[in-house]
Amino acid sequence: MVDSIMRIQKLYKSFGALKATDDVSLDLRKGEIHALIGPNGAGKSTLISQIAGSLKPDSGQIFLDGEDITQLSVAARAVKGLGRCFQVSSLAMPLSVRRNVMIASQAITGSSFRFWKAVESDKALIAAADEAIDMVGLLDRADEPASYLSHGERRQLEVGCALALKPKLLLLDEPMAGLGAGGSERLTGLLESLKLDIPILLIEHDMDAVFRLADRISVLVYGQIVAQGTSHKIRHDPLVREAYLGSSDLDVTGEVYD
Amino acid sequence: MTLALTLEQLLNGIQFGIMLFLMASGLTLIFGVMGLINLAHGSLYMVGAFVCAYVTGITGSFWLGLLAGALGAAIMGVIVEVLVIRRLYQRDHLDQVLATFALILILSEGTALVFGSQPLWLDIPSVLKGSIELGSVVYPVYRILIIIVGVLVALGLYLLISRTRIGMKIRAGENDREMIGALGVNISVLYTFVFAVGAALAGLAGSLVGALQSVEVGMGEPVLILAFVVIVIGGIGSIKGALIGAMLVGIVDTLGRVLLPSFFQWFMEPSAAASVGSALASMLIYLLMAIILAIKPKGLFPAND
């Protein structure tokens, strides 16, 4: 197999009669951004949940850097290097930017069952967190509560929290959602700069971002991967256009309306 | 234990279960529709019993008393809902627990202020005092009445929820609270209605049991805890779960109290067997709940699975 950081093999998940995930296989390779696109209800969120560990598949396997992580919990996968960002920001609003990020740095630098030393004076921990915060350009806001941040800044913070894990890969669920043009630019630039070190699996509706960022694309419809290949190939695949957009013209600059 | 005795205890268990169902159905409805934990439900049970005893005392009619008990509890429910409960729907569970715990204190002490701390007199009407023969069992008429009332209530609830428009709104409300508001249903009125129905059922239960046991302040608290155990076992939000859970708890508890001391008498002297047996019987229901939750953390028939 080519350099795969993550491999998903024959994943199945049903809810009663509904097949949310139907024989899905895909992999994420070193140095790439792999986008997952598909109409609403295609099962993208369900798939991401299974990869992240908050949902158990009915059958199939997930490998991270060659290791089978299918049975591991969310936290265990995070420690192994799986960074995840949510579609709806999952932050501790009353806490500062720094405190939100520090918890991830804490997880990878030793046990959390230390009861005495004050975290506020742990210079190494703070430095590690600040490194991640700096990567996403929020260092000047580090002491402010997350609730003070704009929507776009919160998305950046989410990425920062994931980066603090020094992850082997990033799982991003619609990071562009709700961002204006400026925010989108910034985040796209950030992701581009990351991909060489940290491959990214990206769910996205914003086709501009997808075609700009993605090296490879997988198309998910009704729980199945109906097309998978390089960005160029998928863009010009007539079947994909039809199945996904229901029209014959995939305008690169057009938004997808659901 | 003879067959007759076992059957009698089984009937007692069913009757106890029915009474628990009256409490639990209201609780689970309130939680299912409004998402509210209501610790004050036991107080509504008590209010019903007190009103029933009072009205029966001054009118001489137990039937009027029963009606008054259910109505009185419903009215108290409406008052409480409008003044306090409706501020809690958006709050977290801790706030709801605390506020309704505060209501328990207020209602209990308030009742003692009004009626004094001595129990009130409430007796079974003479027409219902006898027993009848059911096969080999001689069983009190009054307890049969309770069972019949319970079955009727269960039927009534079923019809209300599945066959009426209000029932439809209730079911919709259980699934998606925001949506029914958007559809033009007056949520305030619906919630008050549901709360009042729950209160009326509790008041009815209190009135019925008041004649069997005694009408005193704090009578609702042990019942409240058991009712919570019932809805947790049955699955919060599910009336079917409340019925099955109530039957399970009622029968297990009653039979346990009878059988366990007898069981321990095989290898202990009677007084020790009685105390160990009854202690274990009291613990039995909670043990049952813990086991069920260990296997099915949301109860047997959770409403939203």
Added chain:
Amino acid sequence: MINSITSLNFTKNMSRESWVNLLLLVVIVSVPIIATLMDEVYYVNLSTRIIIIAMAAVGLNFALGFGGMVSFGHAAFFGLGGYVAGIAAFHAFEGTLFLGLIPTSDQMLLIWPVALLGAAMIALLIGAISLRTQGVYFIMITLAFAQMIYYFSISLTTYGGEDGLSIILRNNFAIGNSNNPLHFFALCFFALLMSLWLSHRMVGSRFGAALTMAKLNETRLATAGIEPYSIRLVAFVVSAMITAFAGALFADLNGFVDPSMLSWHRSGEIIVIVVLGGVGRLFGPIAGAIAFVLLETFLGGFTDRWQLFLGLVLLGVVLFARGGLIGLMTGNARHG
């Protein structure tokens, strides 16, 4: 904001809370000293009662206030500590053996570790099962476990059953005379300070950071690589141990222990005390305990119906003053 719990630097916000805390401590220490000088033993014992109840609430506050776990069964640990002290004193006095096998002691320093260990083991068991549930199910299952232990204590006919157990001679502490009200007060006060200090350090540590995150956003904690379940379980056990310690002291204060120490009403009262004082505020339990015991003692002296007023006060706090007493006094009403 949360930072302010862990450091005593004098930012504008923090200064007020520190001063309030200091004031509470000064009041609670001066009263028994003055009372002793005036030969009013009653007020010394009253202060001790406040201290012990505050400590029970400190324990719960750790799980509930800092960890977000609404345990409706903490009275079980309170009673457990009480019964360990009571049973130990009973056997030591009678000269008999516990379970016919084990000699007990009337030395507090030997009794307390047993109480703490016992509470830890039971809390581990209860927590391991209960923490698999969430929300209202968690509240109910902690209540259920406490009820089980309550009924179990009623069945202990050897130790008084429903009527409870008297402690004829208060247990002894290595320093001073435990029968001297002021000495005993000092002992309990020291225990309270220790539990506050422990709480404070733990909340400020890595563990505390994880616990705080478990309370604020469990998903973020797990996604950051830490198992919420393990963190919560340890917090639950620590909280139980503190409350049990308070229970052991309570038994010795009153010379009596009975099943009512384990009732769900008592569990509710401990929650009320935490909330009255301010959920998640370090000194909240002290403010809450002072308010509660004063209401109980002085209002209760006027009328048996004093809990009506407790109910009204509680309702008022929940609906309108969400930061509790400390929130009111420091001018920032925030809910935990």
